Amino acid sequence: MPRNGTDLKPRILAEARKILLEDGYTALSTRRVAGEVGCTAAAIYHYFENKDALLHALIDEGFELLHDRLEAVPKGEGHLRGLCAAYVDFSSANPEFYEVMFHLHPTQMERYPVERYRAQRDYLALLGNAINVSRQESAHSPHSALRAATLVWSTLHGAISLHQAMRIDKSLRGPDLLDDAIRLAMRAVEISPLPSQPGISS
Amino acid sequence: MPRNGTDLKPRILAEARKILLEDGYTALSTRRVAGEVGCTAAAIYHYFENKDALLHALIDEGFELLHDRLEAVPKGEGHLRGLCAAYVDFSSANPEFYEVMFHLHPTQMERYPVERYRAQRDYLALLGNAINVSRQESAHSPHSALRAATLVWSTLHGAISLHQAMRIDKSLRGPDLLDDAIRLAMRAVEISPLPSQPGISS
DNA sequence: TAGGGCACTAAACAGTGATAACTTATCAGT
DNA sequence: ACTGATAAGTTATCACTGTTTAGTGCCCTA
Known part of the structure; x- marks a missing residue:
């Protein structure tokens, strides 16, 4: 039931993986993931309990x-x-x-x-x-x-x-x-x- | 030439060491060190180039x-x-x-x-x-x-x-x-x- | 068509490291 | 003793961070 076309969860995961592999763990922030996915940082918390869960x-x-x-x-x-x-x-x-x-x-x-x-x-x-x-x-x-x-x-x-x-x-x-x-x-x-x-x- | 009685640098160092040993690396923040020493966080930067230097x-x-x-x-x-x-x-x-x-x-x-x-x-x-x-x-x-x-x-x-x-x-x-x-x-x-x-x- | 719930946003909180501008105290030289 | 330079701070702010709360709008079902 995504509003945005595709489901957000896999896209969050994919973008987070990309950031981790390209720029390392320290570059992995909720706001950056959200920015590259095209949503708000708070949206991540609908799919993951917190950043650690991601x-x-x-x-x-x-x-x-x-x-x-x-x-x-x-x-x-x-x-x-x-x-x-x-x-x-x-x-x-x-x-x-x-x-x-x-x-x-x-x-x-x-x-x-x-x-x-x-x-x-x-x-x-x-x-x-x-x-x-x-x-x-x-x-x-x-x-x-x-x-x-x-x-x-x-x-x-x-x-x-x-x-x-x-x-x-x-x-x-x-x-x-x-x-x-x-x-x-x-x-x-x-x-x-x-x-x-x-x-x-x- | 301290204004505050004792020189601040060793006190910053001592407090930072105390925090590190008692509460670990993640608890070590400039503001907390400053708070326990009794100065401002910015004061630390007079004695250490940055937090990493401390x-x-x-x-x-x-x-x-x-x-x-x-x-x-x-x-x-x-x-x-x-x-x-x-x-x-x-x-x-x-x-x-x-x-x-x-x-x-x-x-x-x-x-x-x-x-x-x-x-x-x-x-x-x-x-x-x-x-x-x-x-x-x-x-x-x-x-x-x-x-x-x-x-x-x-x-x-x-x-x-x-x-x-x-x-x-x-x-x-x-x-x-x-x-x-x-x-x-x-x-x-x-x-x-x-x-x-x-x-x-x- | 009305209602309910899902998916999300906007705004804010509390905290982080760091910097620029400003104030004040101390000391050296005259 | 007065002046000026310098050291030793403070205040305020910036740009981040993770996280929460309240609210909004869309979609599906009845």
Whole structure:
């Protein structure tokens, strides 16, 4: 029952996505979206509870993109490595999506339902499966696989985060760090989830 | 030459630090700082070029804190592990400092001089030294040490980032992830900085 | 054709960073 | 001691931001 010809909601979403991808998260304002769509900022609040809900919808899109990317990785030999590479590729190809998906703190998006992140995180299950396969003994508990998968994820995320925030040294090439992180993430499988022994490692 | 008794600059800085530590980065506004200091928001601009410059001063404090923490780690056996643990400890003890130091993107702080991060990053040199010592052959190039140190750093940062952003699964304990990350970071030393061989890992 | 509800607008509120113009206090030089 | 320059603020304003409230007009149904 739109008054304006086409329904406004998809157009709002499309324009918001365009702004996010072209000019980044900081450029995404309700008034600008409204301006480019051709309506008032208040109209957005008919379709989204608040600005965070709009951003939330974009984050959902990002998770779907990531999901498709990871699902497309051929299974079998080298599956885990492929998943890691695909994750890093996604972050490089869609830095703006990656930022809003993983980099915004709850303090910056107060009303954002944190649970939704967890629900979307089936890529952790994907990682967990690949890890269980790559492990010699398949007698590991699901919790152990989830824990290892989280470590893999966090390793990749750390490199991506520093790379995107331009924190790494000029003399270091960003892709090199990402490659190193992938190689290191592979070793995360070997980290034993036993109670941490306080001895000296090496 | 203060008109108001005490010089305003340190009081602005102190109040800003208090707000940052108590209510977080998002609560830090020029007007609130001014209000609690007892001056006008415009007065801040006499002592700091802009809000980012004020935050910049706080970030400097954070780097000094981190520096002291890392310098206090006893050298010798287990130095690298001690540095990693100290880094993680710092992030847990000062999450607000950690956020503004490492989590704010340049897009969020446009005018922030990125170079300054690099100048402050002597902890990378500390890590590099510890890595060179822990390595059997000391014939590694400085670039290799820096690269390995960056990988160690990024591994720790990834776990800290996800932990602080509350992105890790409910069934997983945050400290466990941080411990795992430290253990994995130790293995970063073994990652060869050679051109990546496309073979299958394990 | 009358009524009701949906889709939207206009206007405003409270807050943000930032700037220009103005006032006032302090200090140096004569 | 007086004058002038400068430092140290204030006041007022601009251009934004997210969000809410009240009101308007169109469309569909009865």
